[in-house]
Amino acid sequence: MQYQSQSVAKLYFTAAIGLFVVQVLFGLVMGLQYVMGDFLFPEIPFNVARMVHTNSLIVWLLMGFMGAAYYLVPEESQRELYSPKLAVLMFWVFLVAAALTVVGYLSVPYATLAQITGNDLLPTMGREFLEQPTITKIGIVVVALAFLYNIGMTVLTGRKTVVTIVLLTGLVGLAVFFLFSFYNPDNLVKDKYYWWWVVHLWVEGVWELILASYTHQL
Amino acid sequence: MQEVFTKSMARNIYYGGSAFFLLLFLALTFDTHQAWPARDNHQNLTEQVAAGKRLWERNNCIGCHTLLGEGAYFAPELGNVYKRFGENKEAIKGFIKSRPVEGIPGRRSMPQFNFTEAELDEIVEFLKYTSEINTENWPPNIQG
Numbered sequence: 001m002q003y004q005s006q007s008v009a010k011l012y013f014t015a016a017i018g019l020f021v022v023q024v025l026f027g028l029v030m031g032l033q034y035v036m037g038d039f040l041f042p043e044i045p046f047n048v049a050r051m052v053h054t055n056s057l058i059v060w061l062l063m064g065f066m067g068a069a070y071y072l073v074p075e076e077s078q079r080e081l082y083s084p085k086l087a088v089l090m091f092w093v094f095l096v097a098a099a100l101t102v103v104g105y106l107s108v109p110y111a112t113l114a115q116i117t118g119n120d121l122l123p124t125m126g127r128e129f130l131e132q133p134t135i136t137k138i139g140i141v142v143v144a145l146a147f148l149y150n151i152g153m154t155v156l157t158g159r160k161t162v163v164t165i166v167l168l169t170g171l172v173g174l175a176v177f178f179l180f181s182f183y184n185p186d187n188l189v190k191d192k193y194y195w196w197w198v199v200h201l202w203v204e205g206v207w208e209l210i211l212a213s214y215t216h217q218l
Numbered sequence: 219m220q221e222v223f224t225k226s227m228a229r230n231i232y233y234g235g236s237a238f239f240l241l242l243f244l245a246l247t248f249d250t251h252q253a254w255p256a257r258d259n260h261q262n263l264t265e266q267v268a269a270g271k272r273l274w275e276r277n278n279c280i281g282c283h284t285l286l287g288e289g290a291y292f293a294p295e296l297g298n299v300y301k302r303f304g305e306n307k308e309a310i311k312g313f314i315k316s317r318p319v320e321g322i323p324g325r326r327s328m329p330q331f332n333f334t335e336a337e338l339d340e341i342v343e344f345l346k347y348t349s350e351i352n353t354e355n356w357p358p359n360i361q362g
Contacts, residue, residue: 030292033292033326034292036324037321037322037324037325037326037327038321038322038323038324038325038326038327041320041321041327041329042319042320042321042329042330045281045282045329046281046282046290046292046293046326047278047279047280047281047282047290047292048278048281050281050282050290050292051278051281110276110277110278110281111276111277111331114275114276115276119275119276120272123272123275125275125276125278126274126275126276126277126278126279126280127275127280128280128281128288128289128290131278131281162225162228166232169236184275186263186267186268186271187258187260187263188258188271188285188286188347188348188351189254189257189258189259189351190254190258191271192286192288193250
C-alpha cells in the first residue's frame with residue numbers, strides 16, 4: 001500500500017464479505033424452501049428470503065467494487081484520495097441503510113414496509129431486484145454520486161490513465177442508469193422495459209465496464 | 219497499412235464504439251416506443267388496473283411468481299393466469315382468499331394477504347389486463 005487513504009478499502013471489503021455470508025445463508029434458506037415447501041413459513045416466506053438474498057448480493061458487489069476503486073485509484077492516479085473522510089462517511093451511510101432495509105424486510109410484512117416508508121408518494125417497490133424502499137433507493141443514489149465525485153476528483157486531479165478513464169465512464173453509467181429505478185409507470189410494458197435498463201444495463205453494461213478496468217489494472 | 223496499434227487508435231475505438239452503440243441503443247429504444255401502442259393493451263389500462271399493479275408491487279408478488287416470464291420462479295407464472303383459470307375472475311379471487319394462514323404442511327403455499335373485496339377486484343383486473351398484452355404468445359403454453 002503506497003498511499004494511506006487506500007486503507008478505507010478495508011471497511012468496504014469487510015462489509016462485502018459480511019454481506020456475502022448473509023447472501024449465502026438466505027440462499028440456503030431458499031434452497032431448503034424448494035425442497036421443504038413449508039420451511040420457515042409463514043415467518044420468512046420465500047419472497048422475503050429472496051429479497052434479502054438478492055439485495056445483499058447487490059450491495060456486497062457495490063461495496064466490493066467501491067472498495068476496490070478506493071484501493072487502486074490512488075496508485076493509478078499517483079495521489080491520495082480526494083476525500084478519505086467522505087469515503088468513510090458514505091460507507092457508514094450505505095451500511096446502515098442496507099442493514100435497516102434488511103431488518104425491515106424481515107421484521108414486518110412487505111406491504112407494511114411499503115406503507116411506513118411512504119411508497120405511495122413515489123411507488124418504486126415490488127419489482128424484481130428493486131424491492132428496496134424508495135428512501136433506500138435515494139440513499140443508493142447519494143452514495144453512488146458521492147463515490148463518483150470522490151473518485152472523479154481524485155482521477156481528474158491526478159495522473160490520468162486508460163484504467164481511470166474507463167473506470168470513470170463506468171461510474172457515470174452506474175449513477176445514471178440507477179435513476180431509472182424511480183420510473184415506475186402504470187403501463188406494465190413500459191415499466192418492464194425501463195426496469196431492464198437498471199437491472200441489465202447495470203450488471204451487463206456498467207458493472208462489467210468497471211470491473212474490466214480493475215482487471216486491466218492488475 | 220499501419221503496422222502498430224497505437225494508444226490513440228485504442229482511444230478512438232473506445233469512445234467511438236461507445237458513442238456508436240449508445241446511439242444505436244437509443245434508436246432501438248425509439249423504435250420500441252413506436253411499436254408499443256399496438257401491443258401494450260394500454261386502451262384497457264383503467265384506474266382499477268393501475269391500483270391492481272400497485273397492490274401487486276406492495277405485496278412483492280414478483281418475489282415468488284413470474285409475470286410475463288420475469289420474476290422468481292418459485293410460484294406459477296401469472297401473466298396468463300386469467301386465461302388459465304378460464305377467464306373466471308371469481309375463481310382467481312377464490313384462490314387468493316382461500317390460502318391458509320399457517321400454510322400447508324410440507325408444501326409451498328401462498329401467504330394469506332387478507333385483501334378486501336375491492337383489492338381482489340383490482341388484482342384480478344390487473345391480471346386480466348396483463349394477459350391481454352401482446353407478448354408474441356409468451357409464455358408458450360397455458361401452464362406458464
